[in-house]
Amino acid sequence: MDTKRQRMNSPDRELAIAVRASKAPAISRAAAVLRLLGKSDTPLGVQTIARELGLVPSTCLHVLRALVAEEFVSFDPDTKRYSLEAGVLTLARHWLRRNRFNDLAQPALDRISRTFDLTVLGVHIVGLDHIIVVATSQSSQNFQLSTQIGSRFPALISATGRCIAAFGDQDENDLEGRFKKLRWDEPPTFEEWKAQVRQTREQGFAVDAGNYIAGVTVVAAPVFRARGKLSHALVALGIGSALKRAGLPTLQNALLASAQSLSNQLSGEIDSE
Amino acid sequence: MDTKRQRMNSPDRELAIAVRASKAPAISRAAAVLRLLGKSDTPLGVQTIARELGLVPSTCLHVLRALVAEEFVSFDPDTKRYSLEAGVLTLARHWLRRNRFNDLAQPALDRISRTFDLTVLGVHIVGLDHIIVVATSQSSQNFQLSTQIGSRFPALISATGRCIAAFGDQDENDLEGRFKKLRWDEPPTFEEWKAQVRQTREQGFAVDAGNYIAGVTVVAAPVFRARGKLSHALVALGIGSALKRAGLPTLQNALLASAQSLSNQLSGEIDSE
DNA sequence: GAACGTTATTCGATATATAGAACATCCTCG
DNA sequence: CGAGGATGTTCTATATATCGAATAACGTTC
16 A cells, blocks of 8 residues: 555555546546546557556556547557547537537637737636637737647636636635645745735726736636626737737726626626616 | 336436446446437436436436536526536647647638528548537528538538548448448439448549438538548538539639548648558 | 566455435425 | 434445456567
8 A cells, every 4th residue: 555656656645536536437537537637648558657647557458448439539540559539529619509608608708819919818707617619719919928728727827817816706725625736837925815815806807917827917807607707708818018008998998898797697687686 | 217218318328337337337327428418408407317318317416416526417406407617618629729620721611602692511430420510601691501510410410421431441331331320311212322422432532412401402522531431421412403603613623622631731731640 | 588677457355335115395286 | 292204324244246367368578
């Protein structure tokens, strides 16, 4: 029992607890395998995967074979290597089809992106762990700030994080624990951050002025799926200096207006209030 | 034991055998749940899912909870309904990033689509069961023939199917078994089909003249990942009559040329790790 | 070309995921 | 309101998925 944890690397720590907690550990393992294969630039062998995730090779093989059978993983019989298979695309397509936010948000993203020449994102807030980019409108200029649909970030980071803290419903202890784990270029103290969260709650949107990525200003406005149910956010990114020239207040208003309009459309009605 | 199979519907038959065969049945169940949620237009409850897939409710609940924990499924605590979560997007993004075919094929698809005013697809051949659309270029005219990235079709159907039969390596018995299960608008007999497969092998591309979808002609040319290893196909769809006007032979040549060029680029690989 | 360190894979014992029933909770309808 | 029939959820015995060692098939190095 001691020799086993000789070199526990981070992904497999989390996996270990997920496996222990769940009543369907095979699924956690499968998810871990899929994510590992996703990250890897090259196809991987059984041993490599097992070692990386802290799995027993034979178990790992079972998992891989099941994933191959389900067409989520491809297997090259010559090299005996595994990689992601196109089956994952099919799921993604279904998800995209069914989510009104994407279609509704795209025009707004495009308009703001064009007007201010910024990269603008629509992000989906999943659980309280992560956000996922679900729609983008890239500015022609800022290629360096490009992000892809499907990218995943920690929930509490940057401007979006302040929105989640401000408008989501979680207790402060949990919040502080998560906050401690974040990686910023210029980390704010927890006190500073709480103040910014408070301000976010008052003004209705959040700003990250170079904390997450040095030199980059991020503005985020919350979108609610139903009364008070935070589900998405609109996020604009730009080089700090350029953003000031473009007129930060104007951008904030535009983002906020679009976000509120989306909230109305998502919660179903043309409703008043 | 009798009462159980009162109303076995098709998806759960397959699931049952997959579960029995695999050494990681939880993963097959998870995949079935994901696909079911993908197909469904509305979020589903535990019982509904369990019934539809022939699962025990408690087991189904475990699977769902695991999938929620992995952020592949979202759970609405108010309605207690489950649906696909954006996590599936992340996997898809990784797959897309890593597949050179998509980037290489897109220009060719666009060119052919523009020249002949047709919908042109790049499809990936996964296993011998399915093909998945991985790149599209829609014609402006034929909106009715639109297909989305991620769409899944039986491997042996239509023109692509004849390519797979012609250039893949499978035995005839297996082939006939699979052929019998296909659904066509105007089904060819197995003999007719075999003749067409032979012709496909000779001329290097396949044509489906209204068999799969009445009135629609489909042309497909194979793309090889390595010497003789069939992996993708380029597929052009058009209303039969319009296609004749546009010049079927010219289209066939263009498709074949692009497919061969892609094969070279994919297998060419000047570099060897 | 033999010996070695890899790797993938099989196989049997046991910890445990699953099935099925019991429980709890919500709605619907008389 | 209160009975009925859904639903989601917990609980536990047992069939079985997982582990770990043993085997087989590599590729490398000396």
